[in-house]
Amino acid sequence: MTDGDTLLSLYDAVLLDLDGTVYHGPRPIPGVAEAIRDARGHGAAVRFVTNNASKAPGDVVETLRSMQIDAEIAEVSTSAQAGAKLAWQQLDEGQTVLVVGAPALIAEVEALGLRAVREYSEDVAAVVQGHWPGTGWKHLAEAALAIRGGARWVACNVDVTLPTERGLLPGNGAMVAALRAATGAEPAVAGKPAAPLLRTASESAGARKPLVVGDRLDTDIAGGVAAGFDSLLVLTGVSTPADLLAAAPEERPTYVAAELSALAAPAKDLLIxxxxxxxxxxxxxxxxxxxxxxxxxxxxxxxxxxxxxxxxxxxxxxxxxxxxxxxxxxxxxxxx
Incomplete structure (x- = not known):
């Protein structure tokens, strides 16, 4: 690394978190669209990597484009995709999966040749759980029966909170905690901070040296550490400077910046x-x-x-x- 090297000259792909990094609910974070265009202009591949399993990749693209951010479906990696894939890897074709989550998660499960249902029966082989504002007691009850009956359990992610324009709201991790308390079981996790989602995104970009960018130490940065990738924490979302000082080794970023425009800044200036x-x-x-x-x-x-x-x-x-x-x-x- 030389004094003139920017992050965009050192890394061949940027794996961007969405909530808290690119936007807050329906509002883009100022300067993000320009920073992403600059990354593309420097030849870096861009991947939008989100733990939010409630939206299909096409919906994510539509949201980004409405904010004047260029995006293609192939550039979107969601925890719904990762969760469905993790379940698929453990099952035989055509087996039954009880889905606690949005229609987008059902679509990802069915796209892999599995049968998606909402209610428990003895042939349910796995439960896949992702964020969905429509999740209620009935959905959790059906999942609890399946898990207690021996079904495998996959959580798309375990974010306890979800950043929105109104503030922090309950995330999928809060619902996972309810099932954990009700069953005594522990899910396999597909999304950040587990490595599968980020590694899949990196592979889709053909990246040799990707940079993970996010606003949360416990998911984005910990996921980068787990995957063996360098990471940049931006202070536009959940994690605060005080959180950063107290970060455990597995949650410590390589770089820290106030916002995403730092991708064009000298890398040495952003190092701890x-x-x-x-x-x-x-x-x-x-x-x-x-x-x-x-x-x-x-x-x-x-x-x-x-x-x-x-x-x-x-x-x-x-x-x-x-x-x-x-x-x-x-x-x-x-x-x-």
């Missing part, structure tokens, strides 16, 4: 590590921070991460006005 103008040291039970003038808060965050991850200390304390202002901008409003 010390930064000119910021001094971070461990002082008793806090990270003491000082700066020598107006500095970028994102630069400070990368420096904080290095010391926090090495020391295990995640409380921060400002030692001057520059640090106090930067920490407040990162959401550390209680910094002394």
């Amino acid at each position: 590590g010390p930064r000119d103008g910021w001094r971070v040291r461990v002082d008793s039970d806090a990270l003491a921070v000082a700066g020598d003038g107006a500095r970028d808060g994102s630069e400070l965050l990368r420096a904080l991460c290095e010391v926090a991850w090495e020391s295990g200390v995640t409380t921060v304390r400002a030692e001057d006005e520059a640090a106090r202002a930067a920490l407040a901008g990162l959401g550390f409003t209680s910094a002394a």
Whole structure:
């Protein structure tokens, strides 16, 4: 890596999360369309990789195009596809799958030659569960009967929350937790943070060196780590700077940036590590921070991460006005 290398010059594909990374509900995140066009212009393959199993790839494309984001069906990888495939790999052709999820998930199951049903019977060989706003007690009850009856259980993803324009709402993981409590069973997981979804997306792009981009440490970044891919955390969705300081090793990104436009920035500037103008040291039970003038808060965050991850200390304390202002901008409003 040289000083002039950007992320787009180092990686041949970008595997983009959607919710919280590309859009919030019906609203695109500012600057995302331009960043994706820039990625294509640099020759990088683009894949839209979502844990949301409620939409078919064609619906995802329609949504993206309505936001002036170019997309093709072949560029979309959903956890519904990954969940259906994971079940298919464990079953024989024509076997019965009880689907807890949207019509899009039913379509993916049936496309693989399996029989999809909504109600339990003794011939149900597997349960596949994905996010669907229409999921209710009846659907969970049928799935509980099947799982207790010995059916295999596949969860498309286990995101506990779903970011929307209204805030965080219950995700598929919340519904999975209900079935886990009711059955004592544990599902096989297809979507992030498990590796299958990201690896399938990378293979579809013919990528040799893909970059995973997302807003959640526990799914996007952990999925990248599990798949063995470098990753970029963008601070436009769920995970916060405070979350990042406390991240476990399996949830730590390679790069951190405020937003997706950083794909065109020098890669060295986005790496975790010390930064000119910021001094971070461990002082008793806090990270003491000082700066020598107006500095970028994102630069400070990368420096904080290095010391926090090495020391295990995640409380921060400002030692001057520059640090106090930067920490407040990162959401550390209680910094002394």
